[in-house]
Amino acid sequence: MEPLVLGIESTCDETGVALVRGNELLADVVASSMDEHARFGGIVPEVASRAHLEAMIPTIEEALARAGHTLADIDVVAVASGPGLVGSLTVGVAAAKALALGLGKPLYGVNHVIGHAAVDQLVHGEFPDRCMALVVSGGHTSLLLVNDIATDVVELGHTLDDAAGEAFDKVGRLLGLPYPGGPHVDVLARQGNPTAIPFPRALTKPKDLVNHAYDFSFSGLKTAVARWVEACEARGEDVPTADVAASFAAAVSDVLISKAIQACREHGIDTLVIGGGFSANSQLREAAAHRCAQARIEVRIPPIKFCTDNGAMIAALGSAVARRGVTVSDLRMGVDSSMPLTTIVE
Numbered sequence: 141m142e143p144l145v146l147g148i149e150s151t152c153d154e155t156g157v158a159l160v161r162g163n164e165l166l167a168d169v170v171a172s173s174m175d176e177h178a179r180f181g182g183i184v185p186e187v188a189s190r191a192h193l194e195a196m197i198p199t200i201e202e203a204l205a206r207a208g209h210t211l212a213d214i215d216v217v218a219v220a221s222g223p224g225l226v227g228s229l230t231v232g233v234a235a236a237k238a239l240a241l242g243l244g245k246p247l248y249g250v251n252h253v254i255g256h257a258a259v260d261q262l263v264h265g266e267f268p269d270r271c272m273a274l275v276v277s278g279g280h281t282s283l284l285l286v287n288d289i290a291t292d293v294v295e296l297g298h299t300l301d302d303a304a305g306e307a308f309d310k311v312g313r314l315l316g317l318p319y320p321g322g323p324h325v326d327v328l329a330r331q332g333n334p335t336a337i338p339f340p341r342a343l344t345k346p347k348d349l350v351n352h353a354y355d356f357s358f359s360g361l362k363t364a365v366a367r368w369v370e371a372c373e374a375r376g377e378d379v380p381t382a383d384v385a386a387s388f389a390a391a392v393s394d395v396l397i398s399k400a401i402q403a404c405r406e407h408g409i410d411t412l413v414i415g416g417g418f419s420a421n422s423q424l425r426e427a428a429a430h431r432c433a434q435a436r437i438e439v440r441i442p443p444i445k446f447c448t449d450n451g452a453m454i455a456a457l458g459s460a461v462a463r464r465g466v467t468v469s470d471l472r473m474g475v476d477s478s479m480p481l482t483t484i485v486e
């Protein structure tokens with residue numbers, strides 16, 4: 141039988157614990173401290189760390205109870221050891237080390253960002269031999285060539301400044317929406333006209349494509365939105381917030397999907413996996429479905445609950461590396477807040 145993998149996620153504000161066997165998800169429990177951060181308009185690292193410390197044991201216990209297992213049944217412990225907030229990561233990694241040591245089981249410190257792609261295997265089954273993964277979240281925007289999710293992932297490009305979700309959160313603030321702004325901008329954008337304002341598509345001109353074919357940049361777009369809104373206010377006009385949101389969202393999803401499709405074409409790949417908190421975005425989902433169908437590329441996007449941070453993604457990647465027999469992590473491993481995407485297992 142395939143190993144029973146316990147996955148622990150604590151890179152930001154969610155404490156996530158899941159149990160996976162093979163590609164089957166047996167339990168997935170998430171506690172979030174977002175409510176404690178909302179009034180500050182951003183994650184407060186110290187608050188997040190303490191919340192992880194308080195939530196960790198109850199979340200592990202609940203995941204085990206839901207799966208009908210006990211600690212003694214666990215074969216492998218996997219934990220996100222980066223990238224993320226140092227204090228938050230430290231709580232999850234310390235918990236995982238204690239479990240691995242106490243149970244005498246192997247420990248894998250895995251890459252959180254790669255986990256955002258790996259979780260799709262629990263939903264749509266094992267990846268094909270090669271696929272492309274677009275990981276989009278509040279902290280990351282990366283295009284990954286996945287030759288093997290457990291052993292061989294190549295980062296083709298990433299954002300040079302803001303992540304897609306981060307840009308949405310900043311535009312949300314600009315439009316006076318609650319934090320985090322991403323989902324609110326999404327809702328507002330559905331009521332607007334995506335072609336109303338021609339916001340810029342960064343790094344898409346031929347001269348940019350030479351060195352940045354698969355890189356992204358969203359900070360200029362965010363500034364363009366701010367300038368447009370300011371000019372509108374200076375004229376004493378009402379800001380058409382729905383059109384601003386829709387045109388901004390279209391600019392983001394247009395660049396993300398254009399580059400992902402181009403990467404698939406260049407590498408002869410016909411499957412695109414999209415993951416990360418921002419893949420919950422409806423404009424991105426619609427653009428992906430529509431344009432990938434035209435390009436004859438199969439799109440795999442997990443349901444929204446698996447897109448935001450959760451334990452299932454870490455257990456899924458832990459299960460993939462364990463089944464592949466990848467060398468386990470050393471119990472002396474640390475955390476890596478800026479873990480590169482060349483690292484799948486620490």
Ligand code: KG4
Pocket residue numbers: 152276277278279280304305306308309320321322323324326416417418420421422447448449
């Ligand atoms: O992956 P995630 O849960 O945490 C990080 O690792 O960053 O992603 C959270 C990000 C936030 O920026 C949030 O505003 C954004 O994803 N987000 C969305 C939507 N849902 C979440 N942005 C736009 N539209 C959404 N529906």
Ligand code: ZN
Pocket residue numbers: 252256277416417448449
């Ligand atoms: Zn994430």
